[in-house]
Amino acid sequence: MKKFGVILYSLLCILLLGACKEDEYVYPNVITTFIDAATDESGTLQKLITDKGESLQILNREGLDGLTPDSIYRSVSIYEPKESADEGQATALLYSCQLIIAVKPVTVDKLPEATAKTDPLDIQSVWKSGNYINLILLPMAKEKSHIFHFIDEGISNNGDGSRTLHLTLYHNQNGDYEAFTRKSYLSIPLWAYEGQLTQGDKVMLRINTYEKGFVSYEFTY
Incomplete structure (x- = not known):
């Protein structure tokens, strides 16, 4: 996750629900969301942290290990949120955990060949939550891995005394054929700009699309 070229990958955490007839099973009250997942000293997923800063202890089960410790x-x-434990800690039963791209933006000179690749794609949604800007993107793909990153194009001063961070989505199709839509999940960690931006500053994100060319999204820091 720390070096460039991080490609979208997933950790599938599957819970065996038992052999039940479809018409007899009542699905639990689950939540599907972008969320932080923290590991303990052994590299096992230990807790979920919401974008509001709430922490939920993950209930123990197999398939949650093999990651970098204390990350x-x-x-x-x-x-599925569960009843609080005896000590008052909120808990959760984790059904699926897909790890996604969430890398700190870099300047163009730190990209491969110092080139800002902005191959077009479609956008499902872009929104801000907590200290992140979240993206669900729809690149056209076939069999090759696409490379994503975020380009830091600097911070400008506004007339009202605020500042604006300018970001552009880096997307390298890697010579792939545009055969079908492949959904991709990304987050921009705005906490990386603590000390550079203050409350009320702006973040401007540019994305190259098939239909409209470059489109811009503005958010308040």
Whole structure:
């Protein structure tokens, strides 16, 4: 997750629900959302942290290990909130945890060949939540891995005394054929700009699209 070229990958955490007839099973009250997932000293997923800063202890089960110890991953997770534990800690039963791209933006000179690749794609949604800007993107793909990153194009001063951070989505199709839509999840960690931006500053994100060319999204920091 720390070096360039991080490609979208997933950790599938599947809970066996047992052999039940479809018409007899009542699906639990689950939440599907972008959320941080933290590991303990052994590299096992230990807790979920919402974008509001709420922490939920993950109930123990198999398939949650094998990650970097004492780290926080960005994810799209499906979980069921459960009754609080005896000590008052909120808990969650994790059904699925897909780790996603959430890398700090870099300047063009730190990209491969110092080139700002902006191959077009379609957009499902872009929104801000907590200290992240979240994206669900729809690139056209076939069999090759696409490379994503975020380009830091600097901070400008506004007439009202505020500042604006300018970002552009880096997308390299890697010579792939445009055969079908492949959904991709990304998050921009705005906490990386703590000390550079203050409350009320702006973040401007540009994305190259098939239909409209470059489109811009503005958010308040």
